[in-house]
Amino acid sequence: MSLVNLHQVHKYYGDHHVLKGIDLDIKAGEVVSIIGKSGSGKSTLLRCINGLEQYQQGGITVDGKEVTTDDIQMRRLALSVGMIFQNFNLFPHMTVGENVMLAPTIVLKKSKAEAEATARAMLEKVGLAEKFDSFPEKLSGGQQQRVAIARALAMSPKVLLCDEITSALDPELVGEVLKVLEQLAKEGITLVLVTHEMNFARDVGSRVVFMHQGKVWEQGDSKTLLSNPQTDELKQFIGAVL
Amino acid sequence: MIEFSNYDILRNLLFATQWTILLSLAAFIGGTTVALTLTALRLTRNPTIQRIVKVYVELFQGTPLLMQMFLCFFGLSMLGYEISAWGAAILSLTFFTSAFLVEIWRGCIDTLPKGQWEASRCLGLSFLQTLRFIILPQAIRVATAPTVGFSVQVIKGTALASVIGFVELTKVGTMLNNATFEPFKIFTLVALIYFVLCYPLSLYSKHLEKKFNVSR
Numbered sequence: 001m002s003l004v005n006l007h008q009v010h011k012y013y014g015d016h017h018v019l020k021g022i023d024l025d026i027k028a029g030e031v032v033s034i035i036g037k038s039g040s041g042k043s044t045l046l047r048c049i050n051g052l053e054q055y056q057q058g059g060i061t062v063d064g065k066e067v068t069t070d071d072i073q074m075r076r077l078a079l080s081v082g083m084i085f086q087n088f089n090l091f092p093h094m095t096v097g098e099n100v101m102l103a104p105t106i107v108l109k110k111s112k113a114e115a116e117a118t119a120r121a122m123l124e125k126v127g128l129a130e131k132f133d134s135f136p137e138k139l140s141g142g143q144q145q146r147v148a149i150a151r152a153l154a155m156s157p158k159v160l161l162c163d164e165i166t167s168a169l170d171p172e173l174v175g176e177v178l179k180v181l182e183q184l185a186k187e188g189i190t191l192v193l194v195t196h197e198m199n200f201a202r203d204v205g206s207r208v209v210f211m212h213q214g215k216v217w218e219q220g221d222s223k224t225l226l227s228n229p230q231t232d233e234l235k236q237f238i239g240a241v242l
Numbered sequence: 243m244i245e246f247s248n249y250d251i252l253r254n255l256l257f258a259t260q261w262t263i264l265l266s267l268a269a270f271i272g273g274t275t276v277a278l279t280l281t282a283l284r285l286t287r288n289p290t291i292q293r294i295v296k297v298y299v300e301l302f303q304g305t306p307l308l309m310q311m312f313l314c315f316f317g318l319s320m321l322g323y324e325i326s327a328w329g330a331a332i333l334s335l336t337f338f339t340s341a342f343l344v345e346i347w348r349g350c351i352d353t354l355p356k357g358q359w360e361a362s363r364c365l366g367l368s369f370l371q372t373l374r375f376i377i378l379p380q381a382i383r384v385a386t387a388p389t390v391g392f393s394v395q396v397i398k399g400t401a402l403a404s405v406i407g408f409v410e411l412t413k414v415g416t417m418l419n420n421a422t423f424e425p426f427k428i429f430t431l432v433a434l435i436y437f438v439l440c441y442p443l444s445l446y447s448k449h450l451e452k453k454f455n456v457s458r
């Protein structure tokens with residue numbers, strides 16, 4: 001059964017037609033990498049799935065429920081969809097622990113003790129248990145991104161959306177974040193990630209979706225697609241990245 | 243004619259200073275309350291509400307405080323609402339203060355990255371929860387220095403209340419001058435008292451600004 005489903009989704013920014021009829025079906029446990037040139041609509045696609053952007057035509061469902069940008073709907077959606085951003089977007093006025101505990105406490109109404117136990121477990125999972133009381137600004141970019149992952153995981157999402165989450169990192173810090181993602185993939189969490197890390201897409205991902213000019217241009221099993229692209233555009237893209 | 247010793251002059255001025263301080267505090271509290279409400283309304287991103295707030299801000303920033311005071315005092319009386327000089331002064335200073343604070347605070351809130359709103363929304367926090375737990379705590383840190391700085395303008399603005407007959411520092415200064423004909427001495431003292439009230443606030447505001455810049 002599909003966890004995330006997009007049916008003929010069209011998205012405009014004013015007159016600018018950004019998503020041109022996207023069909024996509026993602027099943028639980030899949031690790032889907034979305035690749036494509038800058039401006040092809042990858043971020044917009046993720047932002048439509050989690051309700052940050054409104055779409056004008058078509059339909060999106062997550063776990064069988066329709067996605068809208070309505071505030072209440074959005075909050076329900078947040079229970080199934082986690083999001084990691086390129087710029088971490090940690091809350092700088094809170095410690096690492098508070099960052100992770102916030103949503104479980106005020107959205108899920110967990111007790112403080114329970115939320116703290118979850119937070120510690122999630123930070124342990126991303127290898128940052130000892131940073132519970134630190135402030136985000138004291139951490140490296142890679143550590144901040146891992147905190148952001150722990151923060152999303154604390155809401156036990158059914159699917160985790162990642163938008164170029166290693167792009168803002170120094171090259172030597174990319175590995176630690178990818179390792180966490182790989183671990184999550186092994187545990188069976190559903191991942192949808194916009195990425196430029198082709199090796200990761202091929203080795204860890206189950207499927208690659210190539211976007212071009214607002215459309216799903218080509219998609220398929222990650223190893224097959226990347227070693228044997230069908231369209232000229234994907235061939236060109238792979239040639240340019242590798 | 244009554245003789246005023248230097249001691250009498252100073253005593254009267256200092257007594258009047260209490261009213262200046264009280265009026266400043268009332269205006270500042272009133273202005274802050276109204277500005278908070280308007281800031282929250284503006285953040286709802288409802289275009290009609292935003293337009294109303296914008297008109298309010300432009301109206302009170304774009305006209306002299308003195309005219310606002312006249313309108314509150316004489317205008318309201320003509321419309322049949324009895325209002326004291328004290329009431330009119332507080333009312334107009336509240337409008338004035340809130341109009342500027344809304345604008346100052348908007349700038350502070352706008353400096354927060356959009357990602358803070360988005361991350362909070364993606365975690366399932368409601369609009370009000372996002373304001374309360376994410377936006378306000380950060381905005382307050384940024385806003386404290388300019389807000390304290392602006393309070394100096396409020397204190398100086400209270401001097402205008404003397405024109406509608408409210409007896410505060412400037413008014414008592416004028417009255418003493420009429421009685422003693424020693425404008426230089428009296429208005430130097432008056433100015434000095436304003437300075438003593440305002441300067442520490444300016445210093446404090448600069449200090450806060452520096453502290454904030456370092457902690458970033």
Ligand SMILES: Nc1ncnc2c1ncn2[C@@H]1O[C@H](COP(=O)(O)OP(=O)(O)O)[C@@H](O)[C@H]1O
Pocket residue numbers: 013016018036037038039040041042043044045
């Ligand atoms: N908020 C916005 N307003 C207007 N246009 C936008 C906005 N966000 C993105 N776009 C445009 O939509 C297109 C797709 O952008 P995006 O989804 O960010 O692409 P990608 O993530 O693949 O680089 C681009 O042409 C971009 O300029």
Ligand SMILES: [Mg+2]
Pocket residue numbers: 042043044164
């Ligand atoms: Mg993007």
